[in-house]
Amino acid sequence: MAGMVDDVLVEFFQKLEESADLSATMIDGLRVKLSPESRLKAEELVEVFSPPPDEELP
């Protein structure tokens, strides 16, 4: 049962990897921020989701 949180996270990341809405960088960032050792902070997740500005203006 202690592994239930881990199981949920494994499935969660599998689903995210199938999604086109998140980049690999975002998913990697989330893995770090949601790991058991990490203190959960919304501000840090906002940073993870915020992509760096493109060098070229669209």
Place this chain on the structure above:
Amino acid sequence: MIQIESITITEVRGLRDLTLNFGTKSFVISGPNGSGKSGVVDAIEFCLTGEITRLTGRGTAGVTLQRHGPHVNHRDDPSSAEVSMKLMLTKLGKEVTITRNMKRPGELDIEPEEPAVRKELDEVAKHPEIVLSRREIMKFISIEASERSKEVQALLRLDRIGQIRSTLGTAHNKLKQQTEHSRQNRQNAVDALNRHLEIDSASAENILASVNMRRGALGLVEITTLAAHTKLDEGVEAQGATSTFNKDSALRDLDALDDAIKEPPHTATDEVDRVLEDIQAIEDDPTLLQLVQKEAFLQQGLELVDSEFCPLCDWEWADMEVLRTHIREKVMLSASAGERRNRMLKDGGEIVREARSMSALLAPVITLAKNADEEEIRARFQAWSTDLEEFANSLVALDGLLSAKDRLTIGWSQQPATLHEELEVLRAAVKAKPDQSARVNAQTFLVRAQDRYVDARKARQTVQLAEKAEKAAETASTTFNRVSETALTSMYDAVQENFSEYYKTINTGDEVGFKARLEQGAGKLDLSVDFYGRGMFPPGAYHSEGHQDGMGVCLYLALMKHFFGKDFSFAVLDDVVMSIDSGHRKQFCRLLRETFPDTQFIITTHDEIWARQMRSSRLVAPSASIEFQGWDVDTGPIFEPVSEVWDRIDNDLAKNDVPAAAGRLRRHLEYTSKELADLLGARVQFKGDASYDLGDLFPSVVGRHGDLLKLASAAANSWNDADAKAKVDALKKRRQDAIASYGDEQWVVNRAVHFNEWATFSKADFTPVVKAVRALLEQFQCEKCGSWLYPLPKREEESLRCDCGANNINLKKK
């Protein structure tokens, strides 16, 4: 997980020096209140976790482990307080000895010290819930769904799921607000570009038309397409242009701000009026806000109405329809309150947009003030701009809107009193500058156009990035919610099934159709239970407190079973079994014994009869008990190991203490008569006050036993079952001998046992009595397992059985 072989407690709480041998089996500690039972529980918890829950939490201010954990005589010497336990680590199959001293509660000495052992014990230390006290039970039953969710998730170590869910949701909301903000900034940047280019909309065609007109005047190449690197002022620098100030554009910026503060008047916009109306409505009726939060609850209540009693509070109404109408009105009110809140946020959003727009109009004017060396005006406008931004940020939540009432009433823009005069000062300063030649005008126009074009493109890019971030957060949040809810629902389905089964086991013959439902909602865990087939209700709606206690224990066991699975090898039940009423205790013992055969339960109770029931129902072995008879501050608990009652009577007689032996025998007969009368279904003359004594019960028990053997004999004959007949005949013969022997001593029993006239007896008189009573009682027991014989089903009398199955005597004739 673990099982305890033995524990040695030195100077902890009310215990001075106590060693108990549990033998890795279930064990019961009984004794009156204040006799030291909980001290053993504290010692177990301390040794395993380094903490004593009783000394932390509410109502324990000023109480500390190191100061108040040791025996009171050693309160200044925590090093003297120590607990040592010999454990079996069930997963590793290893025996270890662990010791924890109160001076260093964070340190655990392990012998033998091995990494795998240390890891296993560290894991155990994270589970204080293996000790369940009565006050903990209600955590799962009679609390709000949101609190239950937290408690259960904390128990199952699933609180991380709730935390992740909440953090992802918060991040998504923040990004949603950022997107909205960036869209407003984009609009303001585009407005500034349009104003400068004197166009209505920022289409490529309009932009190029405006720019190429100036470029043509300067003899510069026409721009045909807009791209990322397009420079609208390409070539201007090469013409030697040095100024970036465009007089006409500056005047248009001033006019735009002037127009914005004149039309429309901000205190009279429709949005502000509506927000003020809504704030007033909420102030007039504060329940409106609460109703918004209660809408779902009321909807559920409406569905549950099936009588004149309110399903939410049990209040009795005139009739069901009046109650329904009342709840319907509340639902409608709460739905309208929810609509009101959404409308307020929408209207508030429009005011936010206007405030940010005005702040954006101020930006170029602040630059003008700076360039005109009007420092006071610049500072005042800058402060106003900051104030508008802060005001706008405060309005994105309902609380901010409610607290903005005064400002919305008197005019939210809060423009400086000297604004018009100061704008005129700046306008005069701009006009005072020399008129620019057509060439300079075109050059500065293009330079300024390029600046605002870049600003608009950056603002558009920011929106795109914000939308991308918002979408990513939304996907992450909804995906996590979906995945976790599926997992939790599946888990709660399994828990609710076990919970229902356990509760039904305890209440066999009573709530046979009982079922429970655990429903995972957003941040809450609803528990509803069946009430005699009348529907599903919250546990506290109709069930008694005793039944709710039973539910608490069952839910705890179901959760532990689910959490630990096969590793649920140990639990301490600290006086929780008291909450199970006497009518259901046997079934409770059966539940623990049969459903958790590999779990060691350390059970405390202040009810000696209950302790006996645990022994007689074989939840604990006869020797796996201790009875604290009292407590002394200097010596600790006063106790003796619980041995077979016959051994204790023999001990009394060996000491020539006939009164003690007779008293013990009488109490034993009283207890067993009640238990046997219940088990066998003895027919006892009814007494309104239920004050059945030995004379009422014992003869009926003996008679009932004889009747059951007669039934068995008749059944064996009807089936012509020679083996069964031989077995029943043997039982009947044994019974006859015992009764004959008992009858010989009847006169003594009557006087000694019934009428307490033992003072006149000698040891020689009483010894045969004990022997006769013991022999008679043995007729009711299985020779193999020692459990009492009982008919099953209780009322149908199909067979006479024992717990181990060695006795399964048919009572049904052919």
